Amino acid sequence: MFVILVYDIGEKRVAKVLKTCRRYLYWIQNSVFEGEISLANLEKLKIELNSIINLEEDSVIIYQFRTTRYSSVEIMGIKKGGEDNFL
DSSP states (O other), rough: OEEEEEEOTTTTHHHHHHHHHHSSEEEEEETTTEEEEHHHHHHHHHHHHHHSSTTTTTTTEEEEEEEEEEOOOOOOOOOSOOOOOOO
């Protein structure tokens, strides 16, 4: 499946969340990741993030897509990261 993950994390924990997300997904922009991921790896990622974040202060949103067949992306300005093959 294809996912887009965005987060808003407290300063003390943001480096750990960034490092964790980079093991599973491609960094696209500050606090934004995307990529193909298996259901098993998505569950592992969520477990790891849950052990890092503070549920009272932090936010992680994961958008899941079965396919990217009917999607497109438009970038205005500089492209900051990621893979050219996505969206």
